[in-house]
């Protein structure tokens with residue numbers, strides 16, 4: 076680690092007791108925006124409302140036609156493809172809910188100092204592209220292949236380590252058909268926007284966001300396990316800095332509700348009128364299909380079962396749910412909790428780790444039920 080990089084790039088740390096969000100976290104929060112929770116109403120997140128997370132800078136790509144994707148390493152034949160060549164392969168469209176592994180981090184105590192997500196680092200898009208397994212079949216991976224490494228065009232320094240953004244998948248996942256990993260060029264029917272990886276990105280349904288490498292320029296088949304920064308240093312579940320930890324992979328179940336009523340501008344506390352209130356939202360899991368959502372209006376002491384929307388065949392996308400709550404004047408804390416077919420559910424107490432990853436603590440939405448002024452329409 077060079078001395079000069081030491082001065083610009085500091086080690087990971089936890090916020091001290093009572094330490095508020097700092098200027099560096101605020102700068103990250105303004106670059107990397109979340110899904111406004113009211114946009115959970117849409118099956119497919121409208122353009123610009125999908126969350127964004129970019130570690131370094133968004134590469135400037137003036138002309139997609141000059142972009143090249145190389146596929147090499149332990150293969151019979153190296154491929155060098157432009158976007159037009161990629162479009163000659165069979166195309167697949169998949170509806171995929173993507174969530175940042177750091178979602179919920181800013182609510183943890185102590186708080187890992189990083190992108191300070193509350194709960195909104197999620198979105199659902201329809202991605203069109205070429206199944207990765209078809210590209211790899213064309214290249215012919217060697218029998219000793221272990222990992223497939225994906226490199227983006229973005230470059231930066233993180234915790235003192237200068238790097239291009241790189242992640243890998245086990246060869247079994249890269250070649251697998253369920254989920255089908257895509258090299259996508261299209262998001263919701265249009266070329267990828269710059270912030271979502273223009274012109275090419277990886278889409279790994281069911282996996283946390285870090286696996287979906289944007290600005291994809293290189294795919295390298297490797298006979299060695301990948302040991303890059305984003306695998307062995309970042310994106311590991313560890314309690315103490317010196318633990319090797321476990322890798323972050325698939326998305327843990329989560330339900331989010333559309334905050335009901337209307338918000339206060341500063342506190343964002345919600346106000347509803349007395350009477351029936353439809354509490355609704357979305358739930359997803361990258362491990363197994365969502366089988367139940369429960370709703371509480373008393374902070375998690377008692378629960379009601381929500382009605383799940385009909386399964387629509389989009390295994391890797393979130394599922395809608397709803398519940399009718401009859402509100403009476405008073406203070407409430409709404410909570411929703413998802414469970415998947417493997418029995419994974421959401422904790423009521425924070426599942427803490429040093430990076431604040433895969434934290435699927437339930438969402439809590441404080442609501443005041445206040446009668447309207449006399450004569451006011453409700």
Ligand SMILES: Nc1nc2c(c(=O)[nH]1)N[C@H]1C(S)=C(S)[C@@H](COP(=O)(O)O)O[C@H]1N2
Pocket residue numbers: 125126127128129130131173174175176226227228229240270271272283284285286287288289290
């Ligand atoms: N090249 C590159 N790919 C990347 C990242 C990045 O910083 N660089 N961020 C990853 C992370 S951490 C997440 S959560 C998702 C976010 O994808 P989105 O911005 O399209 O929502 O992209 C992933 N792919």
Ligand SMILES: [Mo]
Pocket residue numbers: 128174175176177284285
């Ligand atoms: Mo992320």
